[in-house]
Amino acid sequence: xxxxxxxxxxxxxxxxxxxxxxxxxxxxxxxxxxxxxxxxxxxxxxxxxxxxxxxxxxxxxxxxxxxxxxxxxxxxxxxxxxxxxxxxxxxxxxxxxxxxxxxxxxxxxxxxxxxxxxxxxxxxxxxxxxxxxxxxxxxxxxxxxxxxxxxxxxxxxxxxxxxxxxxxxxxxxxxxxxxxxxxxxxxxxxxxxxxxxxxxxxxxxxxxxxxxxxxxxxxxxxxxxxxxxxxxxxxxxxxxxxxxxxxxxxxxxxxxxxxxxxxxxxxxxxxxxxxxxxxxxxxxxxxxx
Ligand code: MN9
Numbered sequence: 001x002x003x004x005x006x007x008x009x010x011x012x013x014x015x016x017x018x019x020x021x022x023x024x025x026x027x028x029x030x031x032x033x034x035x036x037x038x039x040x041x042x043x044x045x046x047x048x049x050x051x052x053x054x055x056x057x058x059x060x061x062x063x064x065x066x067x068x069x070x071x072x073x074x075x076x077x078x079x080x081x082x083x084x085x086x087x088x089x090x091x092x093x094x095x096x097x098x099x100x101x102x103x104x105x106x107x108x109x110x111x112x113x114x115x116x117x118x119x120x121x122x123x124x125x126x127x128x129x130x131x132x133x134x135x136x137x138x139x140x141x142x143x144x145x146x147x148x149x150x151x152x153x154x155x156x157x158x159x160x161x162x163x164x165x166x167x168x169x170x171x172x173x174x175x176x177x178x179x180x181x182x183x184x185x186x187x188x189x190x191x192x193x194x195x196x197x198x199x200x201x202x203x204x205x206x207x208x209x210x211x212x213x214x215x216x217x218x219x220x221x222x223x224x225x226x227x228x229x230x231x232x233x234x235x236x237x238x239x240x241x242x243x244x245x246x247x248x249x250x251x252x253x254x255x256x257x258x259x260x261x262x263x264x265x266x267x268x269x270x271x272x273x274x275x276x277x278x279x280x281x282x283x284x285x286x287x288x289x
Pocket of ligand 1: 009044045046139164186187188189203204205206240248
C-alpha cells in the first residue's frame with residue numbers, strides 16, 4: 001500500500017498580524033516528524049485552505065517541502081473551485097517534489113458529474129503526480145456515489161481516496177473493489193472503525209498534537225489487539241469531543257499554543273475562542289496527553 005499509516009493534516013500557524021507563520025510551521029512539522037508520522041497532508045481543510053490566498057497556499061507548500069521532503073511522504077491538497085487554479089497549484093507542488101496531489105471535488109456551483117470528472121482528469125493530465133480523491137460530502141456538498149468514485153479509481157493515476165465520511169460501507173466497497181488502492185480514513189474520532197472497514201491509515205487534524213496515539217491504535221489493530229485499540233480510541237474521543245464543543249481547529253491551535261508551538265488563532269470568519277472555553281478545553285485535554 002502506497003500510503004499506509006498516519007498522515008497529519010497540517011494546521012496553519014498565523015502570526016499576530018494574521019500572516020502565515022512559516023517559522024512555527026517548520027516547528028510543527030518537526031514536532032510531528034519526531035513522533036513518527038508517515039507524512040503530511042498540506043493545504044487541506046485543516047490548514048484553512050479556503051481562507052488562504054493563492055500565494056499563501058504556495059508559501060505553505062514550499063515551506064513544508066523545504067523542511068520535510070525526503071523525510072516522509074508529502075501530499076499536496078490543491079483543490080480549488082476553479083480547474084485552472086487547481087492545475088496551477090498541482091504544477092507548483094510537482095515542481096517542489098510532492099509525492100501526490102489530492103483534491104476535493106469542485107464545489108459551490110453544484111457542478112454536474114461530467115464537470116467534476118473533467119476537473120479531475122484535467123489535473124491528472126497536467127501533472128505527473130498521482131491523485132488522491134478527497135471525499136468530504138458534508139463540507140463540500142458534493143455527494144459522489146461509490147460507483148462514481150470507483151470510476152476514477154479504475155484509472156491508475158488515481159491511487160486512492162481520503163474518505164472523510166462515516167459511510168463505512170462505502171469504504172469497504174472501495175477496498176473490496178480496489179484492494180491495491182490507498183484508503184485514508186478522514187474522521188479521527190472513528191479511526192478504528194475505518195481500519196476495521198478497510199482503511200489503510202488516516203489523514204487527520206488531531207494528529208497535529210497527538211499523532212502518537214493514532215500510530216499506537218494502528219499498531220494495536222495490526223497486531224490483532226482490537227480491544228486495546230478500542231480503549232485508546234475511547235480516550236482519544238474524549239479529547240475530540242472537547243474539541244468539537246469549542247471548534248475543532250480553534251481548539252487544536254489552543255492546545256498547541258499551550259504546548260509551546262505558537263499557532264495563533266484561526267482566521268475570520270472563525271471567531272477566536274473565549275478565555276473560558278480555552279481554559280475548559282486545556283483543563284480537560286492536557287491531563288490526557
Ligand atoms: O482531516 C479532518 N477533517 C476536517 C481531517 O477537518 C473536516 C478531521 O481530522 C477532523 O478535524 C476530526 C474532528 O472531527 O476528525
